[in-house]
Structures are given as structure tokens and as C-alpha cells.
Amino acid sequence: MLNYIIRRMLYAIPILIGVNLITFTLFFVVNTPDDMARMQLGIKRVTPEAIEKWKHERGYDKPLMFNDSEEGAAKFTRTIFFEKSAAMFVFDFGRADDGRDIAHEIKARMLPSLAIALPVFLLGLIVYITFALVMAFFRATYVDFWGVVLCVALMSISSLFYIIGGQFLISKLWHLVPISGYGGGLDAGKFLVLPVIIGVISGAGANTRWYRTIFLEEMGKDYVRTARAKGLPESIVLFRHVLRNAMIPILTGAVVVIPLLFLGSLIAESFFGIPGLGSYTIDAINSQDFAVVRAMVFLGSLLYIIGLILTDISYTLVDPRIRLE
Amino acid sequence: MTMLFKPVILWTDALIYLLVMVVLAFVWYVRRNEHMLAPWRRVGHSASGMAALTVLVFFIVIGLLDTVHFRPTVENSSNGEKVYSVEVLSLLDVIAAPLRTRVEKTYSAPFAAYLYARETIELLDGGQIREFPRLQFGGAHLQNPEVQLFADVAWRAAAGAALGFLGWCVLVALLGALLARRDNARFLPTLSAIRRGTTEIPWNAVLVTLGLILSLLGAALALSTHYHIFGSDKVGQDVFYQSLKSIRTGLVIGTLTTLMMLPFALLLGIMAGYFRGWVDDVIQYIYTTLSSIPGVLLIAAAVLMMQVYMEAHPELFDTIAARADLRLLFLCIILGVTSWTGLCRLLRGETLKLREMEYIQAAHAFGVSHWRIISRHILPNVMHIVLIATVMDFSGLVLAEAVLSYVGVGVDPSMISFGTMINAARLEMAREPMVWWALLSAFGFMFALVLSANLFADAVQDAFNPRVRTWSLKAGKPQRTGREEDPETKPVAVAVKDSISP
Numbered sequence: 001m002l003n004y005i006i007r008r009m010l011y012a013i014p015i016l017i018g019v020n021l022i023t024f025t026l027f028f029v030v031n032t033p034d035d036m037a038r039m040q041l042g043i044k045r046v047t048p049e050a051i052e053k054w055k056h057e058r059g060y061d062k063p064l065m066f067n068d069s070e071e072g073a074a075k076f077t078r079t080i081f082f083e084k085s086a087a088m089f090v091f092d093f094g095r096a097d098d099g100r101d102i103a104h105e106i107k108a109r110m111l112p113s114l115a116i117a118l119p120v121f122l123l124g125l126i127v128y129i130t131f132a133l134v135m136a137f138f139r140a141t142y143v144d145f146w147g148v149v150l151c152v153a154l155m156s157i158s159s160l161f162y163i164i165g166g167q168f169l170i171s172k173l174w175h176l177v178p179i180s181g182y183g184g185g186l187d188a189g190k191f192l193v194l195p196v197i198i199g200v201i202s203g204a205g206a207n208t209r210w211y212r213t214i215f216l217e218e219m220g221k222d223y224v225r226t227a228r229a230k231g232l233p234e235s236i237v238l239f240r241h242v243l244r245n246a247m248i249p250i251l252t253g254a255v256v257v258i259p260l261l262f263l264g265s266l267i268a269e270s271f272f273g274i275p276g277l278g279s280y281t282i283d284a285i286n287s288q289d290f291a292v293v294r295a296m297v298f299l300g301s302l303l304y305i306i307g308l309i310l311t312d313i314s315y316t317l318v319d320p321r322i323r324l325e
Numbered sequence: 326m327t328m329l330f331k332p333v334i335l336w337t338d339a340l341i342y343l344l345v346m347v348v349l350a351f352v353w354y355v356r357r358n359e360h361m362l363a364p365w366r367r368v369g370h371s372a373s374g375m376a377a378l379t380v381l382v383f384f385i386v387i388g389l390l391d392t393v394h395f396r397p398t399v400e401n402s403s404n405g406e407k408v409y410s411v412e413v414l415s416l417l418d419v420i421a422a423p424l425r426t427r428v429e430k431t432y433s434a435p436f437a438a439y440l441y442a443r444e445t446i447e448l449l450d451g452g453q454i455r456e457f458p459r460l461q462f463g464g465a466h467l468q469n470p471e472v473q474l475f476a477d478v479a480w481r482a483a484a485g486a487a488l489g490f491l492g493w494c495v496l497v498a499l500l501g502a503l504l505a506r507r508d509n510a511r512f513l514p515t516l517s518a519i520r521r522g523t524t525e526i527p528w529n530a531v532l533v534t535l536g537l538i539l540s541l542l543g544a545a546l547a548l549s550t551h552y553h554i555f556g557s558d559k560v561g562q563d564v565f566y567q568s569l570k571s572i573r574t575g576l577v578i579g580t581l582t583t584l585m586m587l588p589f590a591l592l593l594g595i596m597a598g599y600f601r602g603w604v605d606d607v608i609q610y611i612y613t614t615l616s617s618i619p620g621v622l623l624i625a626a627a628v629l630m631m632q633v634y635m636e637a638h639p640e641l642f643d644t645i646a647a648r649a650d651l652r653l654l655f656l657c658i659i660l661g662v663t664s665w666t667g668l669c670r671l672l673r674g675e676t677l678k679l680r681e682m683e684y685i686q687a688a689h690a691f692g693v694s695h696w697r698i699i700s701r702h703i704l705p706n707v708m709h710i711v712l713i714a715t716v717m718d719f720s721g722l723v724l725a726e727a728v729l730s731y732v733g734v735g736v737d738p739s740m741i742s743f744g745t746m747i748n749a750a751r752l753e754m755a756r757e758p759m760v761w762w763a764l765l766s767a768f769g770f771m772f773a774l775v776l777s778a779n780l781f782a783d784a785v786q787d788a789f790n791p792r793v794r795t796w797s798l799k800a801g802k803p804q805r806t807g808r809e810e811d812p813e814t815k816p817v818a819v820a821v822k823d824s825i826s827p
Contacts, residue, residue: 018614026626031633039633152783156720156776158727160747161768168754266621266732285625286733293626300619308617 001316008312012305016089019301023294024085033060033080036290058291059083059094084294093295097287102295106277112182113264113276115192120199121261124207125254127200132211137238139216148212154205162202163271170194180273195272199265211250218246248319255314259303263296330395331409335650337577337657341392344584364709367788372522372530374784379534380777384572391417391573394646413646417573421566423550427462429561432753435762436478436552438464463553481551482544489543493536500528556762558749564763567741568770574742575774577653578660578726579719585661587711590668595699595707597669598676608673616666621732627659628734649737656729656736660722668714675707709789716785720778727771743771 037054038046055061060080067078076082084094093102135147171179177194218224219242227237262277269278277296284292315322334342355361368374393416396409418425432441439457446454459465467473497516504524505515522529545565548554555564597608615623635641635652642648679685680703688698723743729735730744731751738745750763 014610015614015617018610019618022614022618023626026630030630031637035633035637039636152779153776156772156779158724158743158747158768158771158775160727160731160751161772164747164751164754164764172754260619263619267728281622281625282732285629288629288632290629293622293629297618297622297626300622301617304617304619 004316005309005313008309012309015305016302019298020085020088023297024081027290027294028060028064028080028084033058036060040288084291088295088298093298094291096284096292097289102292105280106295106299109264109275109277109280110262112188112274113269113278114262115188116195116199116268116272116274116276117261117264119192119196120203120265121254121257123196124200124203125250128204128207128211129250131204131208132215133238133243135208135212136215136219136242137234139219148209151205151209151212154201155209156205157202159202159267162198163268166194166198166201167271180271182272182274191272191274195268195274199268211246214246214249215242218242221245248315251318252311252314255311256304256307258310259307260300262303263300330397333394333396333413333646335394335413335647336654337581337650338392338394340581340584340654341389341577344580345389364788368784369526371784371787372527373780374787375527376530376534377777377780377784379531380538380773381781383538384774384777385576387417387569388573388576390420391415391570411644413644417569421569424563424566424569427553427563429460429462429553429557430458431557431559431561432760433460433463433553433557433561435554435556435564436464436474436548437556438467438470438474441760460553463557464551466551478548478552481547485544485547486540487543488547489539489541490536492543493532493539496535496539497532500532504528555766556760558763559753564746564766567746567763568766570741571743571746571767571770572774574653574736574740575723575726575771578657578736579722579778581654581657582660582664582722583715583718585658586665586668587715589661590665590672591704591707591711593665594669594672595676595703598673599680599695599699599703601677605673608669612666612669615663618663620663621729623663624659624729625732625734627662628656628729631655631659645739649740652737653740660725664718668711671710671714672707675710676703679703679706713782713786713789716778716782720775720782723771723775723778727767743767 033055034051037051037060041050041054052061062078062080062083065076065079065081067075070078087094091103093106096102096105131147135144138144138147167179170176171194177190180191182188182191219238223245224237224241227241228234232241263281264274264276264278266278266282268274269276270282273279280292281296283289284296355365394413395415396411396413398407399410430440433439434441438460440460442457443455444458446456446458448454459470464470464474464477467477497519501512501516501519504510504519505512508515510518518524519528519532545554549563549565553563553565555568557563558567593608593612597605631652635648635655642651685698685702688702693701726735726742727744727747730742731748735744736742746763746767750760750767753760754764
């Protein structure tokens with residue numbers, strides 16, 4: 001097992017290097033730092049001195065890959081690639097445009113992100129599976145038919161509508177919870193109710209339908225027919241046999257996203273004013289803070305790869321048929 | 326002698342024309358091949374699918390009208406010479422000219438005769454009062470809006486709807502006559518067969534949808550000549566006009582993105598599955614790396630860099646429309662690059678299975694070249710996956726556009742789209758009384774488009790996926806009829822959507 005995990009983690013390294021190269025190409029090769037400086041300082045009336053100063057402040061005034069003016073190993077280390085891109089492997093993300101350390105900021109903002117994302121994830125899983133089970137139980141009846149219709153309708157509504165509509169209905173019209181904001185400790189509860197509910201609802205259509213398909217897929221298998229043939233009641237067949245087997249694809253599908261929960265949700269956080277990583281990213285995009293976006297891209301893929309590794313491990317844990325070797 | 330207008334073909338226009346030609350060629354090809362026609366017949370038998378297709382066709386017609394661009398001439402006042410305007414118009418702009426040109430000062434509610442905001446008005450005797458001024462165009466023909474407005478709106482709506490209904494009746498009669506002639510049946514029994522839904526294609530579903538669309542359209546057109554039926558926005562532009570213009574943007578994002586990613590996905594996916602070995606390793610590495618970057622972050626990074634690039638290279642475009650269009654094209658390319666990986670993986674898996682089939686082994690044994698095996702034997706057998714992925718991606722991409730525009734990495738702010746409409750209207754939620762109309766019409770149009778796309782995608786998926794089964798409602802008890810959505814073909818764009826939506 002340990003052997004497998006280690007091998008799996010070694011596989012992740014070339015992928016991370018690939019991600020690093022992609023971000024490096026995107027941010028420094030497609031456009032030179034000079035272009036970025038001009039964009040940030042305004043295209044017209046920008047002096048070469050101002051551009052140099054901008055680049056110097058951010059440490060972009062070095063060669064990309066190879067520094068001729070240095071000696072020995074410094075030829076490679078005193079370059080943009082080494083200092084800006086390769087440094088991300090040790091979580092040295094540099095500083096944002098407002099001068100704050102990005103790594104520190106990320107650490108502080110992970111918790112608020114998790115405070116929404118985790119309840120949405122857990123509550124969502126329970127709600128979607130319950131509804132999908134009900135629909136699978138009443139398959140080929142009008143309950144199932146209208147359930148699917150409702151799912152398709154829910155899927156077709158923009159997630160922005162759920163947020164805006166929810167804020168309007170619950171906060172503005174009924175004054176039940178604050179429209180937006182965030183507080184520490186227990187105080188956070190009242191701010192989190194609305195985003196969590198909206199998060200669960202906006203994912204309901206696609207996920208419920210998805211889980212229903214998985215259940216129906218499972219119910220068409222031979223062992224289910226055997227169970228029915230033994231004379232087991234439909235409820236036992238569903239809960240004891242189908243549910244447990246269907247949980248394999250559902251759980252492993254869910255495990256992938258667990259690490260990504262740390263990243264939070266871009267739009268929900270910015271609408272509800274929650275100081276998490278999602279709103280951090282949006283702010284960075286809007287203020288064109290390239291360093292932050294770069295850091296988030298790297299962090300996001302790192303978390304995703306961790307998710308993939310966890311998925312593989314969880315497969316072996318829940319499904320005894322899968323052997324590691 | 327100068328022409329009245331100068332045709333303009335923007336980048337996305339050219340690609341849409343290309344797409345239309347590809348679709349037409351595909352239709353022509355399918356019609357000649359019975360085995361390819363069969364699944365489409367199954368699509369044709371699905372009532373919800375055909376109703377959805379009717380709505381989609383309506384949207385597509387509007388989108389295509391909005392694709393034919395040109396620059397009209399304007400008289401040069403100094404020497405009477407004609408020059409082309411810098412403003413790029415489309416056929417839709419010409420048709421909807423009354424909507425486009427009748428611009429109010431600022432917000433006005435749907436069917437309002439008065440402006441949303443108070444204004445100081447100078448009275449004749451020199452005094453001043455603050456009140457809501459009359460709109461310049463909306464309800465301007467009424468003497469006394471308080472009394473007349475409701476009756477006028479109701480009358481115009483009824484007249485428009487009646488006209489639409491009349492047009493619908495003509496269409497029904499035409500269809501009945503056509504079907505009757507084809508089947509050598511009499512006219513009235515054909516009509517009643519259509520009504521009962523016993524025709525091969527569920528014409529009743531199509532006609533009911535069409536009747537709804539035509540009546541609503543008739544009422545909307547009749548009303549919009551004298552009112553802003555969905556109100557007007559901050560700069561006084563008609564919201565109905567903006568909603569119509571947004572349709573093209575949504576369609577472009579939904580279709581061109583797939584057009585962009587198909588070559589990658591097809592080529593790499595089939596190559597990886599067919600050649601295996603190091604080719605497979607390299608391609609797998611590429612798509613694992615790309616797909617490990619969360620979609621929206623990669624899109625954001627790429628769009629940021631595109632903005633820098635476009636700022637640095639202003640010589641690429643000559644008009645504002647060209648600039649917005651180029652940005653839309655870049656967005657499609659970026660969305661395509663980030664979303665080809667899912668389809669690529671599916672195609673690789675399918676090709677791996679196919680290449681072990683006996684007929685392909687036989688082709689190998691006969692010394693058929695790789696290229697020929699791929700194009701003659703593998704490609705036609707994976708096309709159903711491509712088709713399903715294409716239709717399933719569409720709705721996700723339309724929804725993603727709105728979110729991306731909100732995040733600030735979507736279409737150009739000067740381009741009218743559902744995303745920019747929502748983005749502009751969102752800021753006005755806090756006003757009292759609330760400005761809700763732009764938001765609601767953007768969401769409404771988007772919902773209609775995405776819902777019909779979803780329903781049509783389901784019908785296509787049902788018809789083309791031979792492996793899966795469905796639970797028939799009519800049979801009363803669980804019955805396998807051979808179809809159900811396939812868990813493996815989870816839409817690719819969901820990857821984008823998942824990482825965006827909370």
C-alpha cells in the first residue's frame with residue numbers, strides 16, 4: 001500500500017512540472033514582462049523608466065531562463081523561471097501587488113473558504129443521494145418522470161440566478177439573514193446559512209440526475225435480479241445492495257473534489273463577501289495581479305492532483321475487487 | 326458608384342458560415358446513408374426533443390440574422406461623397422432598428438410611459454418641479470398614460486398574438502397539405518392525426534411549441550413598436566433588443582468552442598488509442614497536465630494574458646466590433662483548449678477498444694495503411710461520442726459564459742451578452758425601487774436557450790447511445806428498452822461549470 005502511494009506521488013511530479021511550465025509560458029513567454037508593465041501602468045504616456053521600476057519591484061527584470069551576466073549556478077538561479085516559477089514548488093509565491101506575502105494570505109483565507117465549501121459538499125452529498133434514491137425507487141412512475149424534469153429545469157438555470165435570487169428573496173425581502181459578510185467563530189453561522197443553501201440548490205439538478213443514473217445503472221445488474229429472485233423486498237434490495245455498490249462511483253467521484261474545497265467558490269464568495277480564496281482570486285483577476293493568479297493556478301492543480309491520488313486510494317479502500325499491483 | 330453597404334465578415338462570422346456549411350454537408354451525407362439516418366429518426370420521434378429543437382431553431386435563426394454584418398454608408402456632409410460608417414451593423418440590427426435607435430435617457434420599467442428617475446422640469450411660468458418625465462418613445466403615443474396604458478397594451482398584445490396565431494394557422498395548413506400529399510391521404514384526417522400525435526414525427530409537439538413562439542413573438546413585436554417591453558437599461562437602451570443580441574454571443578460560445586476543440590480531441594484521442602506506446606504516454610501526459618489545472622483558473626490566466634496581448638497589438642483590429650469579436654474568438658479558443666481533454670479521454674478509450682476488433686485486425690492483415698484504417702474504420706465508429714459530447718457541452722458553455730463575464734474574464738464589455746447584461750444589472754439590485762427587468766430578461770432568455778439545448782441533448786443522447794437503457798414510463802413497470810444516459814459521457818463542459826458553480 002505504502003509502496004503504491006509513493007509510486008503514485010512520484011507520478012504526480014512530472015505533471016506538476018508540466019503545470020509549472022504552462023504557467024511560466026502563459027505568464028512570461030506569451031507576453032513579456034514589458035507588456036504586462038505597460039498594461040498595468042496604462043498603454044500611453046508610459047516611460048521606459050517606469051516600466052523598469054515596475055519590473056524591478058516585482059523582480060521581473062531578469063532574463064527568462066538563462067542569465068549570462070552571472071557566474072556558475074547563478075546563471076540558472078538568477079532568472080525569472082527559477083525565482084518565480086520553480087520557487088512555487090516550495091510554496092514561495094512571492095508578493096502580491098499590494099506588497100503582502102501571497103503564501104501567508106492563502107493560509108489565512110483557506111479557512112473561510114472551507115467554511116462554505118465543506119458544508120455545501122457534505123449537505124449536498126446527502127441531499128442529492130436521498131433524492132436520487134427516491135427517484136430510483138419510484139423509477140418509471142410519475143415521481144421519477146417529474147423528478148427528472150425538475151432536475152433538467154434546475155440544471156438549466158444559471159448559478160448566478162440562484163445567488164442573486166436567493167439574496168433577494170431571503171435577505172432583502174424576508175430579512176432572515178444578512179445579505180453578505182463574514183465573522184469569526186460562532187458569529188460566522190448566520191453569514192454561512194444562505195451561501196450554503198444556495199450552493200446545495202444550485203448543484204442539485206445536475207448531481208441528482210447524475211446519481212440517479214448511477215443507481216439505475218447498478219439496478220440493471222445481475223446481482224440485483226438475483227436479490228429480487230430470492231424474494232427480498234425492493235427496499236432491502238435498494239438500500240442494502242444497490243446503495244452500497246453505487247456508493248463506489250459516487251464516493252470516488254466525490255473524493256476528487258475534497259482537496260479543491262480549499263479553493264472555495266469564486267462567485268459565491270465574491271457575492272457573499274466572504275474573505276476566502278475564491279474572492280481573493282476574483283480580486284486578483286480584476287486588479288490584474290498576475291502573481292496571485294499564477295500562484296492560484298499552481299495551487300489549484302496541486303490540490304487536484306492530490307485529489308486524484310486520494311481517489312485512487314479510496315477505490316482500493318471501498319472496492320475490495322481492486323488490487324493495487 | 327459606391328454600394329449602399331460594405332459587407333463585413335468578422336472572424337466569428339466566417340467560422341459560423343463554416344459551421345453552417347459543415348452542418349449542411351453532414352445533413353446531406355446523413356440523408357444518403359440509411360444506417361446514419363436511423364438514430365436521427367429516433368431523435369425525430371422524441372416529442373420533447375423535437376419541441377426543444379423548434380425553440381433552438383428559433384434561436385439559431387436570430388443568431389444567424391445577427392451574423393450577417395455590414396457597414397452602412399453615411400453621407401459625408403462636406404462634399405456629398407459617401408463613406409462607410411465605422412459602426413458595424415447586422416441584419417438583425419436593421420430588422421430591429423426601431424428597438425435599437427429608440428434610446429431613452431436612462432432606466433425605465435417594462436411598459437412604462439415614465440422614466441425611472443425624477444427630473445427637474447422647468448415650468449412655463451419659470452417655476453421648477455421634480456417629477457417623473459414622460460419617456461421619449463415608450464408609450465409616447467398616449468395622451469393620458471394613467472388611464473389608457475393598460476387597455477392599449479392589452480389591445481396591442483392581443484392583436485399581435487392574433488396575427489402570430491394566424492400565421493401559425495397558415496403553417497399548420499401547409500404542413501397538413503404537405504403530409505397529406507406525401508401519404509396520399511385526405512387533408513382533414515391528416516390534421517386530426519397530427520392533433521392526436523399519431524404521426525411518425527410528433528408534429529403536435531412541434532406545432533404547439535411553434536404556436537407558442539409565434540403568438541409570443543407576434544405580441545412582442547406589436548408591443549415593442551410603441552413600448553420597451555422589457556424596459557430600458559442605464560443608458561436607455563431597450564432590454565429586449567439586448568436580449569436578442571445576446572443570443573448570438575451565447576450560440577457562438579456554445580458552438581465555436583466545440584468546433585475549436587474537436588480537431589485536438591479527435592486527432593490526439595484517436596492517435597493515443599490507436600498507436601499506443603510512447604504516443605499514448607505523451608498524449609496522456611499532455612491531457613492529464615492540462616486537466617489538472619482547475620478550468621476557471623486556467624481560463625482566467627489565459628484571458629488575462631490575452632488582454633495584455635490585445636492591448637499590445639492594437640493593429641489586429643480596425644473597429645470596436647472587430648476587437649470585441651476577436652476577443653470572443655480568443656475566448657472560444659481558450660475554452661476549447663481547456664475542455665478538449667474530457668472528450669479526448671473518451672475517444673482514446675473507445676479507440677483502444679475498437680482497434681482490437683476483428684475487422685480492424687483484418688484490415689491490418691490486408692496491409693491497409695494506418696491513415697486509411699483511422700479514417701475509414703475508426704473515425705465513423707467514434708462519431709456518436711463526438712456528437713453526444715458536442716450537444717451536451719453546448720448548454721454548459723452558454724451558462725459558463727455568464728459566469729466568466731461576471732468574473733471579468735468573459736467577453737469584451739462592449740459586446741452584448743447574457744453575462745454582460747447580468748453583470749451590469751446586478752449592480753442595480755440595491756436601488757429602490759429595484760431595477761429587476763434587465764436581470765430577469767437575461768435569465769429568462771438564457772433559461773429558454775439552455776433548457777431547450779438540454780432537452781435536445783437528452784434526445785440525441787438517447788438515440789445515439791446503443792449501450793445504455795431507459796425506463797419507459799408508458800409501460801407502467803420497469804422495462805428495458807435499450808437506452809439510458811451513459812455515465813461515461815458526462816459532459817465535458819461540466820468540468821468548467823463544476824469548478825465555477827458553488
